[in-house]
Amino acid sequence: MVLDVDELINKVDVLPHNFHIAVKAAKLLDDFNVDINELSQTIGSDQALVTQLLKLCNSAEYGFSKKISSVNDAITRLGFKTLKSLVFAIVSKGSLNKKLEGYDLDKGELWRNSLTCAVYSKYLAEITKYKDPELAFTAGLLRDIGKLIVHQYVKSKYKKILKVVESEKISFYEAESQVLGYNHSQIGAKIALKWNFPKVLVETIEFHHNPEIAEGKCEDIKLASIVHVADSMSMMLGAGLGNDGMMYSMNIKILENLGLDATSSGIENLISNMVDLDSQIDSLMSNIG
Amino acid sequence: MEISSKPGTVLAAPSLGSCIGLGIYDPVIKLGGMVHVVLPDSGKIERDEEKPGKYADTAIPEMLKKMISMGAVKSRLIVKMAGGAQMFNIQQGSNILNIGMRNTIAVKAVLSKEGLEIKKADTGGNKGRTFKLDVVTGLFSVKLIGQEELEL
Ligand SMILES: [Fe+2]
Numbered sequence A: 001m002v003l004d005v006d007e008l009i010n011k012v013d014v015l016p017h018n019f020h021i022a023v024k025a026a027k028l029l030d031d032f033n034v035d036i037n038e039l040s041q042t043i044g045s046d047q048a049l050v051t052q053l054l055k056l057c058n059s060a061e062y063g064f065s066k067k068i069s070s071v072n073d074a075i076t077r078l079g080f081k082t083l084k085s086l087v088f089a090i091v092s093k094g095s096l097n098k099k100l101e102g103y104d105l106d107k108g109e110l111w112r113n114s115l116t117c118a119v120y121s122k123y124l125a126e127i128t129k130y131k132d133p134e135l136a137f138t139a140g141l142l143r144d145i146g147k148l149i150v151h152q153y154v155k156s157k158y159k160k161i162l163k164v165v166e167s168e169k170i171s172f173y174e175a176e177s178q179v180l181g182y183n184h185s186q187i188g189a190k191i192a193l194k195w196n197f198p199k200v201l202v203e204t205i206e207f208h209h210n211p212e213i214a215e216g217k218c219e220d221i222k223l224a225s226i227v228h229v230a231d232s233m234s235m236m237l238g239a240g241l242g243n244d245g246m247m248y249s250m251n252i253k254i255l256e257n258l259g260l261d262a263t264s265s266g267i268e269n270l271i272s273n274m275v276d277l278d279s280q281i282d283s284l285m286s287n288i289g
Numbered sequence B: 001m002e003i004s005s006k007p008g009t010v011l012a013a014p015s016l017g018s019c020i021g022l023g024i025y026d027p028v029i030k031l032g033g034m035v036h037v038v039l040p041d042s043g044k045i046e047r048d049e050e051k052p053g054k055y056a057d058t059a060i061p062e063m064l065k066k067m068i069s070m071g072a073v074k075s076r077l078i079v080k081m082a083g084g085a086q087m088f089n090i091q092q093g094s095n096i097l098n099i100g101m102r103n104t105i106a107v108k109a110v111l112s113k114e115g116l117e118i119k120k121a122d123t124g125g126n127k128g129r130t131f132k133l134d135v136v137t138g139l140f141s142v143k144l145i146g147q148e149e150l151e152l
Helices: A005-011 A017-030 A036-044 A047-057 A071-078 A080-096 A109-127 A133-142 A147-168 A172-180 A184-194 A199-206 A221-236 A252-257 A264-275 A278-287 B056-069 B099-113
Strands: B002-004 B010-016 B020-026 B031-037 B078-083 B120-123 B129-134 B140-144 B149-151
Touching: A005 A184, A017 A036, A017 A047, A017 A080, A036 A047, A036 A071, A047 A071, A047 A080, A047 A278, A071 A080, A080 A109, A080 A133, A109 A133, A109 A221, A109 A264, A109 A278, A133 A199, A133 A221, A147 A172, A147 A184, A172 A184, A184 A199, A199 A221, A221 A252, A221 A264, A264 B099, B002 B056, B010 B020, B010 B031, B010 B078, B020 B056, B020 B099, B020 B129, B031 B056, B031 B099, B031 B129, B056 B099, B078 B099, B078 B129, B099 B120
Parallel strands: B078 B120
Antiparallel strands: B002 B031, B010 B129, B020 B031, B020 B078, B129 B140, B140 B149
16 A cells, blocks of 8 residues: 555645744744734743743753743743754654654654754764754754654555565665555655745655755755754664664764864764763753653 | 662662673572672862762762671672673764773772672673663673663
């Protein structure tokens, strides 16, 4: 039963309610002349989101000595970029904190894996002097949303996909394409488009496994490259790993393009630093309720 | 790193990708230790390291020292390991990203330096694992993602 991509996307639910707010807030925040009142009303229209946001920005992670007590307060003290990434993180939990049988991910595993990729993306953005580390966080967080749809089709064809991975020595997502006719990054991009995500997110979702072919199709190749490396690292270090596990390839060239040390000791240093970010991931896990 | 002889304790190294779970057990005093090795060699790391538990060359001797101070005897120890999966990386045909393999080699080298033999190991492949040790029964088990838990 192979569905064509359009058919598949038609079956995707309309945007989960609070994603509307995140997308709208993101659009407002991207506008240089953002109207703070409109922004705070947009966020304030969802009380659960407000509660979450205040809890998160008052957690030790952000280290404000004076308590943030309102949305307006959060806007001025966190800054637009951080605010945007926190709003996306909060609304994403409803979608990403799900059991995905096809990838053998228990409830919570995709969520942890996504937060890990988000934190690693932000870290990589910082050390490679990427212009917007908070955007990298969001792109890393959402890169695998396609799995939410593709998993049910992967489930019925898992053995076949695995066979293709092994016989043709290709990565899991390439085998998804071969067997299903599409892969989770393509589908993810289509969902992101349907849900009106900012273009830059649509593109990084689409190319998170192969930024090397993104030239001309993706405006921000550096961001796609950052997410690619963060994705590979989060798989390698095992956080919320599914049955597609480490059957992805990381392109050394991408590391080099980012100006990272791609020797074996360079990579070991990078991993050592990334593992130390675990406490940040734990704190996000416990502070996004 | 976790060491325990408390009845009912199952030591676990969950979500092992390229990392290695190394379990050591003294059946006489029913003392178990489990360490989660992330990287082979602390010597390659450029900054002061506050977590010796991450590296094969520092974590394993430290756990052994602690276990021996708690009454374990080297000649009685049962040692098993799991993990060390490889990032699928045919494209470049390079070993730079084979942290799993480097970890496996490093753990073996450190153990042999300590005069210990690995009784059983389940390493390599490209899937994640969870490794456990029950300190009462001394049973080791491995679960590959997507498969049943098996005794090691
Ligand atoms: Fe992916």
